[in-house]
Amino acid sequence: MLFYSFLFVLIFLPVTVIGWHFLGAFRNRAVSEWFMILASIVFYSLFGVRDLLVLAGCTAAGYIFHRLIWNARSARATRAILILSVLFFVGVLSFYKIAKVSIPVGLSFYIFWIIAFLAARAKGELADVGIREYLLCTLYFPKLAQGPITLPDEMFSSFRNRTRGRIDRDKLVRGLMLFIFGLAKKVLIADTLASPVRFGFENAALLDTGTILLVLMSYAFQLYFDFSGYCDMGMGVSWMLGIDLPVNFDMPFKSKSLGEFWNRWHATLSRFFTKYVYIPLGGSRKGSTRTVVNIFAVFILSGLWHGIGLTYLVWGLFNGAFVALSHFAVKRTAKTPVGEEAGKKRSDLPARLRIFAAFLFTLIFFGSKDIGSAFTMLRRLVLPLWPGFLLRTAASIQPVELYPVLKALSIYLPGTENTVLLGLWVLILILCFFLSTRDNARDIAARMPLTSGRAIAMALLFVWTMLAFNNVASFLYFAY
């Protein structure tokens, strides 16, 4: 089931929130927890029977490995079972990635959760976990399809610490606001940018330099608003249920280094790779060369996680190189004695722009269908070219809300519609830049005063997003 569907918004969400809080009032919390497990299964089952079976298989396997680890008699046996389980889950993930069949929705997100759970179990960081609690945390629907990739202690403590029979109305309302913000980010912004991005990547060989730049910026913001919009929705729903989820997007475009950027962009994936790949490999404790190797290992893995292909590999290599450079640059800056220059407060803007430029550069490889197309795009970006499909790319936006205006323009001022659309495209990008460099939706929702004006504004935003449900593209990160 999709967050941006009528079924979810009008039926599933109200029934689940009411049911969860109503049943949560009972002394025995098992009733509400089984209700949530059932609701999560219903939520996921609408992605298809095959996906549900894969989820069931992985969940069952996770629990079996967990019991084996629990019953293991020696540290060696525990370690062996953990390695076996990791190989099993990585094998399942690799099968779907390599076989190029459609990947079950959210496969890697719940597999990473299970691996984190088993690792914590093997390290003895977790007490015994019953089947109900395991299912509840594994299948919890707000994070099931697209993360965030939670850590075991976060989930278990969140569920264990909830207070029986007490509904936090403030949190519920703020959860609703966060959900609406997420919906708007996805439906109104990311999907509007999707058309020029698709058109741009499909016709890269015909675009001029300026158009490619606009397409890449649109792609960056599309990815950001799509994925962070989903995370906001998930977190908003979770707040409504009284459960906290970790932040996945923490204003990445405010970062001052690429390393920081990746700690703020899809933060829970970076955290997962840091904890389970980078640190076990030695992190930055084993000298500069080893640090660089470890950084590359993480980003190559991250690239392959996004897809098996040369473009993703190159994307990972470039990111690894940028982050390694950034890592040593930050280290050198830290060592520089505080002098007159260093004492002055310097603007963060140049650093942010540098990071944004590096991010756009890597997106050429991330978004292209093959390495040849990526280099074509790169060539057209680097060698100044003009003209090339700028207005035609802008024309692919076609905002439905402006249809009467554009139609009137085409009749009374023929030939000006595409120029107006270009202006609109640039305006949207400026708005995106403004929104993505201000406080994130979670902080706004948490702090916003509850006034009547804001209530009406939220309602109107909610209706606007609902009216767009019928023409929404699926989430970009479902396929991971």
Add this chain to the structure above:
Amino acid sequence: MLAKKEDKLNSAGKNLPGPAKPLAPRSFFRLVFYTAFFVLAVCGILVFVFDPFYHYHAPWFKLKAVLNEKEYQVPGTLRNFEYDAVLAGSSVVECADNKDFDNAYGCTVIKAVRSYGGTADLCWFLEEAHRSREVLQIFYNIDPSALSGDAVTTFKSVGCPMYLYDRNPFNDVKYLFNRDVLFKRIPYEIARSRTPGYDVNKSYSWAEGKDFSENAVLEHYMRTPSVARMQAENMWDAQCSANIALLEEEISSHPETYYRFFFPPYSMLWWDNSIRTGERDAVLRNERRTMEALTMYQNVEVYCFQGAESVICDLNNYMDTIHFDPSVNAWMVKEMAAGRWRVHPGDEEAVVGSVRRLTDSLQERYLKQIGEAGRFVYDIK
């Protein structure tokens, strides 16, 4: 005096805009809920009233029926419009003028069109028509591809808006709360309806602005460089039988309805292609079998325009190998009304035989000249 002044200042202060008073979470939630409910209700009512896909009713407020989105509008118009005859078929009947049928047969016709004219899809439309009223006449265009295609509906598989096809009121939310409908379809419906010269009878017509000429057709036609061996003529027997069964079921379950089936005149280039790909004999066999099955019924007439040499060999009638000028649609109605090109029981083999002979002669009589003039574009994949 001073106290009075103070009171005055205080009362003035009360009118100054200050920070908005915060609401309790419950009040905030209620306000969001009621506002959203109210605005959604207004949107839903607007869509219901203007109903640009005619899902609930025929046009109100003296608006004309603006029919230009067949996937969205055919089910609604079949359920809610006033008519007693249906013109069913593929894109080749879209440019037909309803008035031609009305005048020739004394009926009020409505179009039930579907891309490629799949039999199951068209029969589904006809069933919807029968469910909503008594249909006296049906004019049914049979495309060759419809007889060799699978006899299953394709609405869902090609992404048609199923909320307009099923009778489930709950999924109407997709129609009632839809920004495309609100911001695009309703304004278009109103504007188009008030545009002078808009002709309701030319519903779904795509002919405006199209180039019907020999040059246009030859540009669209990618000729295969070699001639393949003629394939087994029974290669589509299974599909054809299933499609014929659907048609027979439709006819036999509605004896009160009079059916006129017709095979449209595709251009000679279409036949050239079917010969070069080795499919011509299978196409003709499908058509013969269909004619034989349909002419058995008392309430059926069958017409075949594929042997109309003056039409199919004049490429100026076409925009591509299949789609012809609206004047050809008008001509077909006239011819049918006059009883010409009719296939009588027992004539099937002769009719198909004449089409076979005509298509066999095309190369020598027409296509050779075009080829010698170097006007064919060859598909060299």
